[in-house]
Amino acid sequence: MKVPAPHPTLEAVAAHAGVSRATVSRVVNGTPGVRPELREKVKRSVAELGYVPNSAARSLVTRRTGAVAVVIAEPETRVFADPFFARQLRGISRELSANDLQLLLLLVEDEADYQRVGRYLAGGHVDGTLMFSLHANDPLRGIAAASGLPTVFGGRPWWPEWERDASLVYVDTDNRDGARQAVGHLLDTGRRRIAVITGPLDQTSAVDRLAGYCDALGVTEPEPALHAHGDFTVDGGAAAMARLLAHSPAPDAVFAGNDLMATGALRALRAHGLSVPADVAVVGYDDLEPAAWADPPLTTVRQDIARMGEIMASLLLRSLNAPESPPASVIIPTELVVRASA
Amino acid sequence: MKVPAPHPTLEAVAAHAGVSRATVSRVVNGTPGVRPELREKVKRSVAELGYVPNSAARSLVTRRTGAVAVVIAEPETRVFADPFFARQLRGISRELSANDLQLLLLLVEDEADYQRVGRYLAGGHVDGTLMFSLHANDPLRGIAAASGLPTVFGGRPWWPEWERDASLVYVDTDNRDGARQAVGHLLDTGRRRIAVITGPLDQTSAVDRLAGYCDALGVTEPEPALHAHGDFTVDGGAAAMARLLAHSPAPDAVFAGNDLMATGALRALRAHGLSVPADVAVVGYDDLEPAAWADPPLTTVRQDIARMGEIMASLLLRSLNAPESPPASVIIPTELVVRASA
Structure with missing residues (x-):
């Protein structure tokens, strides 16, 4: 009664070949030290199941959980009613998917939400966060700092002396x-x-x-x-x-x-x-x-909102891959579109 | 420059009192074995910061991560365009928040998404999952099973011999x-x-x-x-x-x-x-x-969609708290509303 996944996982290959995950990983990554008969077995299972190893994923050396939290400081009622958010998430998700990272969407509205999100982010369940729609002195700033996770903000955040914070990375439109x-x-x-x-x-x-x-x-x-x-x-x-x-x-x-x-x-x-x-x-x-x-x-x-989302995600990827040199913030130009109303 | 969270966390109390998280936890839970001077210190910090321990959270003995994944088998374009999903998430989020559980929203569209979500769910980052908008023979079924997580489906799922699966829990409207x-x-x-x-x-x-x-x-x-x-x-x-x-x-x-x-x-x-x-x-x-x-x-x-979401979340909570006796599925009645179009 088990329904096979359309794209088999490393685990499925391991189960099929009757070897460990590590062995499959070594074979598909070309690491030496696997006995020839095991190597053959794994290769047969890879072929039979149609397993495709993800090289983009392998290149991201710093990944641990394979997931990124996107935190929006708005209630569902606003996030789902304003196409702005769908557009921005579309851009983010395009970029994260291309790098085989899982997007987790978290919304924060009241104070209990902030506490809970803070605990989750500090719990080691994600590799980085993207945060947007922050309000003045938003607690998300402290939460991001306390989590120790690389963070990119969407929209210029607003807290005392933000200009002097060299570690701040954000993407905004002009x-x-x-x-x-x-x-x-x-x-x-x-x-x-x-x-x-x-x-x-x-x-x-x-x-x-x-x-x-x-x-x-x-x-x-x-x-x-x-x-x-x-x-x-x-x-x-x-x-x-x-x-x-x-x-x-x-x-x-x-x-x-x-x-x-x-x-x-x-x-x-x-x-x-x-x-x-x-x-x-x-x-x-x-x-x-x-x-x-x-x-x-x-x-x-x-304003190119999907692009804003893509750039947020790509800056975060850069932070994950090269934590020693945080990327600079990006401001995207805007453009007037004249129609009948003015 | 650190912005204090409006509701202080256990961590904040620990930092303020200069003790460990475990000590704060023991004091607020009334567990014996903490030296009187430490106990006093913690109580002062609790009062000064206005810390409120969450009893609902404490009662949920089986929680490990404090998070629940909500997986929707649809692309963003549909999830954000159809108010059905916002309504259902509103119900789910109301119930999860009341129990101090974090909602993580994950969307799956193509096969790479399914693989990635499968890995995340199997990775121990959530305590349970709610899945909805499944399609016939949806791989989410196998993914839920492989993750070993308690799962409640929204809408009657559809796979061979689903009627005979005693472990299946779903909420649907009639x-x-x-x-x-x-x-x-x-x-x-x-x-x-x-x-x-x-x-x-x-x-x-x-x-x-x-x-x-x-x-x-x-x-x-x-x-x-x-x-x-x-x-x-x-x-x-x-x-x-x-x-x-x-x-x-x-x-x-x-x-x-x-x-x-x-x-x-x-x-x-x-x-x-x-x-x-x-x-x-x-x-x-x-x-x-x-x-x-x-x-x-x-x-x-x-159809009372928000209620459907609430019931899904509450059945999952029951599964988490009493894994030995899985709850029964629920079918919610529907009602005709007559307006001008017919």
Whole structure:
């Protein structure tokens, strides 16, 4: 009743040949010291079962568990509702799979989760970690340090004196420049009362996009009547837009910190009988599916999120293979995509 | 620069008191044999740091790693696009968290993934596994057996002679009865040419829903002109509906194997200028968000997916705590929810 795995493992070959795992390993790796008749037996089993040794795996000398923990500091409800996370995981998983490393996804939300994840990471069950969507002073930083595991962060983390931490490795997109391009485009197309809907301001992505908005307008902080807080969700964007419309004069444009909030803003504008872009131009951020599917399709800032995931994973692989020379952080450029909404 | 965790760990207490983890553990568990001055030191640190020992965790005597692997036999693209998985994970995570167990999510898609997951599970890094969305003869079955870990399956698995496997524990909803109710409702409301869009027929959920459709119509298999295959996605549902409409006479109703495919069917019907439910009634399955948001809102079959996840986790906990008496499988009833589409 045992169902054979489609790709047999080293263990299956060992069982089939009636030898130890170590013997199979020596034969497939060409290590000397195996008796000829055993060598023949193993080779026959390898052929019969169609066993393919993984050379990428063999080259990774520092692997111990063969697994990498991806820790996201968000609840399931957000991780599964925002295509951003699926995209980033796709990139990570592509790179880890290519190196035969197992991806383990862990989500942390409340304080008990942090403790538990800390214990698991410190328990020797993974070779390294990738952490993203951290919040200001996120305990994940201490947890990563305490675990002693090589860690790469997704998005610039935010804790006191992070700039001086030589061991910090992160991958980010150029959020500030992306926001500058978005608001610059609104200015170029004649908009004068440009509002901003920000994401959670305990995350650098949201803070940096707000900074880019201010850069483009030549101000140090947004005018209160032109600023509303969102939470990176559709509903949060709709509520923020409704609050902005309560002020007079109303804005003639809005820059939302991600596509989901921009979609919510479109919904609120429609509910107020306003037309996009005639009355109010809307720009989003991310260029994920909701941007192209929106009505009207969203002008937005494209960041290559899958690539960000791939680079995170490849930097971690470099740390695993050469722990003495940690890689430098990487900032990926962003690009404005103009569609009908602005 | 170390950021303290909001809930201190046993390790933090040990470091603060300058004693070993074992000493802290003995003091908080009331085990004798710790010198009074050390005991006092630990108690002071416990109070100062606000350490709360987790009694639920202590009661779980068989735990070794404190982690449970949740393995889904689907690619990220599906897991993140179908709210079914988020809902099920929410239920699982609620139950595991309440017992201070760490959830590790692993997705398997290609054969290399299966091998790698097999190695990880056999490596002693988790205490048990929950596996769902298996396909016919899924290698996960052999992987679970080879790992020696207590395992609970989500959805009735499907391999030769599964009925005779006394060790098999699974949680499912009553797919066949749910489909019977859905098609019965279409018959009761006067529909006579009722088509079916099935999910992947290598999964028991899809097969059982098709069987329920046949039960309600009193046939052993669907009429070819009234049957189209989908893949549990919106696009798959739209393509299947378009194929059904190519036959003459056209169906006057369609039962789709999940809400996503039903949403796709609505889209295809609209594209063909047909009105729902006047020309064609549509019934979905799952009762997830897309059902209530659809236009018109979908009549569908509600299955309590979060509850299914909770029960899976609680059966696994029982297996961990009492390995000598494995729990019985559980089938959760389903319920028709009537909205505007049928």
